Amino acid sequence: DQQVKQNSPSLSVQEGRISILNCDYTNSMFDYFLWYKKYPAEGPTFLISISSIKDKNEDGRFTVFLNKSAKHLSLHIVPSQPGDSAVYFCAAIPGSGNTGKLIFGQGTTLQVKP
Amino acid sequence: SAVISQKPSRDICQRGTSLTIQCQVDSQVTMMFWYRQQPGQSLTLIATANQGSEATYESGFVIDKFPISRPNLTFSTLTVSNMSPEDSSIYLCSVAPSYNEQFFGPGTRLTVL
Numbered sequence: 219d220q221q222v223k224q225n226s227p228s229l230s231v232q233e234g235r236i237s238i239l240n241c242d243y244t245n246s247m248f249d250y251f252l253w254y255k256k257y258p259a260e261g262p263t264f265l266i267s268i269s270s271i272k273d274k275n276e277d278g279r280f281t282v283f284l285n286k287s288a289k290h291l292s293l294h295i296v297p298s299q300p301g302d303s304a305v306y307f308c309a310a311i312p313g314s315g316n317t318g319k320l321i322f323g324q325g326t327t328l329q330v331k332p
Numbered sequence: 333s334a335v336i337s338q339k340p341s342r343d344i345c346q347r348g349t350s351l352t353i354q355c356q357v358d359s360q361v362t363m364m365f366w367y368r369q370q371p372g373q374s375l376t377l378i379a380t381a382n383q384g385s386e387a388t389y390e391s392g393f394v395i396d397k398f399p400i401s402r403p404n405l406t407f408s409t410l411t412v413s414n415m416s417p418e419d420s421s422i423y424l425c426s427v428a429p430s431y432n433e434q435f436f437g438p439g440t441r442l443t444v445l
Contacts, residue, residue: 250432261424261436262375264333269432307374311432318363318428319390322374 221245222310224323232331237295239326241308244289248310252320253282253293256305265306266293298330334359334427336437344443345415352411353440355425360405365434366398369422378423381408415444 223242231237241251249270254262268275268282268291275282281294295302305327309320335358345351355364366378378398379389387400401409412419420443428434 252432252434254436259438259441261336261426261438264433264435267432309375318365318380318426318434319377320375320434322376324374 220324222308222321222323224306224308224326226326227324228327228329230329230331231298233300234297237293237298237302237328237330239293239295239306239308239328241291241293241323242289243291243310245310245312246286246289247313248321249313250311251282251284251291252309252311253280254307254309255302256307256325262307295328298328300330300332303328303330333433334361334429334435336425336427336435338425338437338440340440341438342441342443344445346445347416349415350411350413351415351442352409353423353425355408355410355437357406357427359429361427361429362405363428364402364408365426365428366400366408366410367424367426367436369424369439371420375424378410412442415442417444420444
């Protein structure tokens with residue numbers, strides 16, 4: 219039972235354009251969502267998070283949008299750069315009493331072409 | 333953020349042996365976590381390691397297979413015991429300085445022959 223789903227295994231965009239990475243979840247009790255970037259042979263790097271009580275959080279080129287009614291979140295990267303090419307994971311925190319437990323999606327491989 | 337190191341970075345082991353993975357953090361943290369990423373899969377939490385108490389294991393993971401130590405607030409070890417090829421994975425430790433932040437080490441890539 220996959221509680222966090224990233225239905226697109228891969229995405230390819232041109233440098234300078236917008237990258238939109240999507241994530242769906244099934245449990246309405248999730249109260250925080252996080253995005254990570256992972257290069258080969260490295261651990262995941264934390265990018266940005268959003269609380270379930272918000273619908274948008276922005277940090278530089280990265281913006282995360284949350285649609286609670288649709289149980290959907292997305293990560294926008296603008297403008298995309300070749301160095302953004304990596305695997306992107308969304309993850310959810312199940313709720314109070316589960317500090318540190320992250321439930322991950324399967325990941326989306328982003329390729330940004332120069 | 334926290335700086336996390338892991339040893340070894342990779343290893344190739346024989347079936348039936350055990351491997352202990354070390355995780356060192358550059359600051360004191362209450363909670364440390366061990367995750368596994370099997371080939372082509374997502375990350376899955378193995379257990380939570382708090383200093384001074386027994387580790388808490390997630391469903392599907394048991395202490396006999398994955399014993400964990402947490403001797404102080406900056407260090408933890410995970411042992412993968414009696415290994416089989418199915419244990420071939422990347423093992424990652426992480427720390428959560430606050431509720432909505434979690435930082436990962438570089439991972440240990442384990443191959444079991």
